[in-house]
Amino acid sequence: MSKKEIYEQKTEELLTPIVEKEGFELVDVEYVKEAGTWYLRAYIDKPGGIAVNDCELISRAFSEVLDAEDYIDDAYIFEVSSPGLGRPLKKEKDFIRNQGEEVEIRTYRAIDKQKEFVGILKEFDKDTVTLEYEDESTQVFDKADIALIRLAFDW
Numbered sequence: 001m002s003k004k005e006i007y008e009q010k011t012e013e014l015l016t017p018i019v020e021k022e023g024f025e026l027v028d029v030e031y032v033k034e035a036g037t038w039y040l041r042a043y044i045d046k047p048g049g050i051a052v053n054d055c056e057l058i059s060r061a062f063s064e065v066l067d068a069e070d071y072i073d074d075a076y077i078f079e080v081s082s083p084g085l086g087r088p089l090k091k092e093k094d095f096i097r098n099q100g101e102e103v104e105i106r107t108y109r110a111i112d113k114q115k116e117f118v119g120i121l122k123e124f125d126k127d128t129v130t131l132e133y134e135d136e137s138t139q140v141f142d143k144a145d146i147a148l149i150r151l152a153f154d155w
Contacts, residue, residue: 003073007031010071011040018061019044024054027083028090031076038076043083050082088150095124104152105131107145117141118152 001009011029019026019042027043044050044058059080066078089095089103098121105117119131122138129141129149 004031007040007072010069011042014065014069015042015058015062018065019058022054022057022061024050024058027087027094031072038074039079040072040076041079041081043081043087045083055080055082085153086150088148095121095129098151099124102152103131103149105129105141105146106148107141108147109145111141111145 008029008031011031012026015029016026024044024046027045028041029043030039030041032039032041042058042062044054046054059078062080063078066072089098101121102118103121105119107115107117109115111117117131117139119133119139121129122132123130127143129143129146130138131141132138
C-alpha cells in the first residue's frame with residue numbers, strides 16, 4: 001500500500017466516527033499534491049447539502065485528532081469540503097444511492113468511436129457498470145475502462 005493510500009485509509013478510520021456523530025456522511029478522503037503542496041481533503045455531505053459552518057465544525061474537531069495522532073510525515077494542509085454536484089461515483093454506497101439516475105461515463109479509450117456515454121445507471125457490481133439508454137438498450141462497461149463516472153446534469 002502506498003503512503004498516500006495509508007494516509008487516506010487512516011484518515012477515513014479516524015474521521016468517520018466524528019462525521020457520523022454530527023449526522024453527516026464521509027463521502028471521500030484524498031491526499032494529493034498540488035503546486036508543490038500536500039493537501040489532506042475530506043468531503044462530507046448530508047441531505048440538503050453542506051454549509052460552511054458544517055465544514056468548520058468537522059475541521060476543528062478533526063484537527064485535534066490529527067495533532068494527537070500525528071501520522072502524516074509531510075507538511076500538509078487539511079481541508080473539509082462539500083463534494084459538489086459533479087463528484088465522481090467511487091464507492092459502492094455512491095452506486096447504490098444513484099442507481100436509477102442518469103450518469104455520465106468517460107472511458108480511457110474509445111468504445112465504438114466514442115469516449116463519453118450518458119444513460120441510466122441500471123446495474124453494477126465490483127467489476128462492471130451497466131447503463132440503460134432511452135431506447136431501452138443496455139451497455140456493460142468494465143470498471144477498469146472507466147476514467148470517470150458521475151451524475152449527468154442538464155444545464
